[in-house]
Amino acid sequence: MKVFLELGWYFKQEKKAYLSGIFILMIVAILQLVPPKIIGVIADHINDGSMTIGLLGQWMGVLVVVALAMYFLRYYWRIMIFGSSLKLSKLLRNRLYQHFTNMSPAFYQKRRIGDLMAHATNDLQAIQQTAGVGVLTFVDSLSTGGFVIAAMAFTISWKLTLICLIPMPFMVILTSWFGTMLHRTFYQAQEAFSSLNDKTQESITGIKVIKTFGQEKEDIEDFRKQSEDVVQKNITVAKIDSLFDPTISIIVGISFFLSIVFGAKYVLNGELTIGQLLSFTTYLGLLIWPMLAFGWLFNIVERGSASYDRVSLLFQEKVDITDDEKALNVVPEGDIEYKLADFTYPGETIPVLKDINFILHTGETLGIVGKTGAGKTTLLKLLIREFDRYDGEIMFGGKALKEYKLEKLREAIGYVPQDHFLFSASVGENIAFTHPNTSTKEIENAARLANIHEDILQFIDGYHTIVGERGVSLSGGQKQRISIARALLMNPEVLVLDDSLSAVDAKTEEAILSSLRQNREGKTTIITSHRLSAIQHADLILVLEAGKIVERGMHEDLMESDGWYKEMYLRQQLEELVEHGGH
Numbered sequence: 101m102k103v104f105l106e107l108g109w110y111f112k113q114e115k116k117a118y119l120s121g122i123f124i125l126m127i128v129a130i131l132q133l134v135p136p137k138i139i140g141v142i143a144d145h146i147n148d149g150s151m152t153i154g155l156l157g158q159w160m161g162v163l164v165v166v167a168l169a170m171y172f173l174r175y176y177w178r179i180m181i182f183g184s185s186l187k188l189s190k191l192l193r194n195r196l197y198q199h200f201t202n203m204s205p206a207f208y209q210k211r212r213i214g215d216l217m218a219h220a221t222n223d224l225q226a227i228q229q230t231a232g233v234g235v236l237t238f239v240d241s242l243s244t245g246g247f248v249i250a251a252m253a254f255t256i257s258w259k260l261t262l263i264c265l266i267p268m269p270f271m272v273i274l275t276s277w278f279g280t281m282l283h284r285t286f287y288q289a290q291e292a293f294s295s296l297n298d299k300t301q302e303s304i305t306g307i308k309v310i311k312t313f314g315q316e317k318e319d320i321e322d323f324r325k326q327s328e329d330v331v332q333k334n335i336t337v338a339k340i341d342s343l344f345d346p347t348i349s350i351i352v353g354i355s356f357f358l359s360i361v362f363g364a365k366y367v368l369n370g371e372l373t374i375g376q377l378l379s380f381t382t383y384l385g386l387l388i389w390p391m392l393a394f395g396w397l398f399n400i401v402e403r404g405s406a407s408y409d410r411v412s413l414l415f416q417e418k419v420d421i422t423d424d425e426k427a428l429n430v431v432p433e434g435d436i437e438y439k440l441a442d443f444t445y446p447g448e449t450i451p452v453l454k455d456i457n458f459i460l461h462t463g464e465t466l467g468i469v470g471k472t473g474a475g476k477t478t479l480l481k482l483l484i485r486e487f488d489r490y491d492g493e494i495m496f497g498g499k500a501l502k503e504y505k506l507e508k509l510r511e512a513i514g515y516v517p518q519d520h521f522l523f524s525a526s527v528g529e530n531i532a533f534t535h536p537n538t539s540t541k542e543i544e545n546a547a548r549l550a551n552i553h554e555d556i557l558q559f560i561d562g563y564h565t566i567v568g569e570r571g572v573s574l575s576g577g578q579k580q581r582i583s584i585a586r587a588l589l590m591n592p593e594v595l596v597l598d599d600s601l602s603a604v605d606a607k608t609e610e611a612i613l614s615s616l617r618q619n620r621e622g623k624t625t626i627i628t629s630h631r632l633s634a635i636q637h638a639d640l641i642l643v644l645e646a647g648k649i650v651e652r653g654m655h656e657d658l659m660e661s662d663g664w665y666k667e668m669y670l671r672q673q674l675e676e677l678v679e680h681g682g683h
């Protein structure tokens with residue numbers, strides 16, 4: 101039951117709704133005692149011959165009024181209690197979503213998407229059940245159960261009541277045992293469901309790769325196994341679950357048996373009237389629901405508790421990139437200076453970057469090249485503060501990156517990542533992602549700069565064309581250019597193109613770069629590329645190898661030394677020549 105304590109903050113917050121719901125629920129529990137009583141009274145009147153039509157009419161009238169009252173009151177407590185539980189799941193869902201958006205990429209690197217989806221759906225539903233049906237069963241089983249037992253003991257026979265209650269302790273022991281088993285098996289079932297979710301998400305996202313490599317059968321087999329695992333684990337839960345009701349029915353049956361045997365004896369020796377025994381057995385019937393509810397309560401609460409634990413653990417994950425209390429609320433501008441001793445990814449042991457020192461003046465262009473895995477992207481990730489634990493300092497406008505609010509820092513940087521992502525929205529909306537209220541003219545301008553405007557005009561609905569999930573209906577180069585247009589629309593202080601021109605041909609690349617040079621006068625640009633032609637006009641070129649700067653300078657300087665850059669440049673020139681026959 102600790103989950104009720106853990107949810108205490110919410111019950112306090114929705115005090116009014118819960119208290120009135122519980123109050124109404126208790127009135128209903130009391131009203132329920134009336135019909136069995138009336139049945140007993142009527143039976144006794146019939147038995148001693150004192151029943152009249154008038155009397156019967158009166159009692160019937162009372163029954164109708166009680167039934168109507170219960171009808172409306174039941175409606176209201178449902179709204180109060182179930183309504184509040186729905187609000188709780190809405191609140192937790194929003195909180196969780198906010199938490200997800202605050203988390204850094206490092207969090208998503210170690211958490212599986214399917215898992216997170218399961219938290220946001222299954223777990224929240226189980227918690228909602230606890231705050232709704234759980235509260236109902238808790239209050240109702242105790243109040244209805246308590247009132248019925250009191251009515252049996254004080255208005256009929258405390259001796260018979262005690263006899264009938266003998267089987268009850270067994271029920272408590274059994275239900276708590278079932279509850280513990282349920283907790284364990286339900287947790288395993290939830291874990292299996294998370295894995296299945298993950299598998300489905302991954303397979304659908306990677307369906308093209310699966311098909312290309314003809315791995316459909318293996319994938320289906322893998323899915324079938326995981327699905328089977330979910331079913332097996334849920335069957336285990338269902339088996340334990342199914343033992344609940346029969347167990348309770350047996351216990352109730354024994355109670356009925358005892359009440360009839362001993363009740364009949366009391367009627368015969370005159371301690372009870374027939375009507376009283378009739379009322380008593382009807383009351384005993386009323387006890388079935390609270391008993392079942394008590395069994396369900398364990399079930400619901402155990403599930404809710406497992407889910408609440410899982411969601412709480414998630415909430416406890418600290419947001420690792422945070423703003424300093426005194427962080428500046430200004431968009432940084434000025435020179436960028438790296439004074440980095442070394443950087444190691446969290447959880448890794450070998451540094452990915454070492455001794456990175458350079459200054460990039462405002463308005464200049466920096467080119468970063470090197471073999472794959474040399475650390476180019478990592479260097480950029482530190483600039484946008486995806487990671488901020490490193491030895492050394494990265495300065496922007498004379499201040500360390502951490503001195504600015506993260507939001508402001510990111511406003512200054514238009515980052516086009518390697519793995520660009522387009523949303524299932526129109527091309528125009530995708531470009532205007534950061535500034536949804538931008539005018540069409542500005543969107544078109546950004547598209548022109550990114551050399552994609554003409555392509556967009558060819559699409560069926562132009563800028564209104566809907567891009568499929570992850571932009572499947574577009575070519576790689578088109579997607580890249582739309583991502584560039586998105587960054588350009590921000591007109592950022594620093595534009596970062598992280599290998600963002602890899603899917604466009606050399607001519608288009610040159611067109612984009614020259615329009616950038618013209619339009620981004622006075623603003624800083626950083627380009628990483630495997631094609632050296634993309635950075636040959638840069639004011640500073642850094643060649644990285646295994647996380648270190650091994651060559652630096654302008655194109656002309658680097659061509660004078662016999663290093664990796666010169667060798668690569670000449671090779672790429674030759675390749676270009678062979679490919680296009682010198683045209």
Ligand SMILES: Nc1ncnc2c1ncn2[C@@H]1O[C@H](COP(=O)(O)OP(=O)(O)OP(=O)(O)O)[C@@H](O)[C@H]1O
Pocket residue numbers: 209445446448452470471472473474475476477478479518599
């Ligand atoms: N999130 C991460 N966690 C741990 N290691 C990482 C992470 N991202 C990259 N690395 C490692 O850091 C090194 C540098 O990777 P990085 O992506 O910066 O290289 P790159 O020069 O941009 O390569 P490419 O040209 O292929 O994009 C690689 O050895 C890579 O395996």
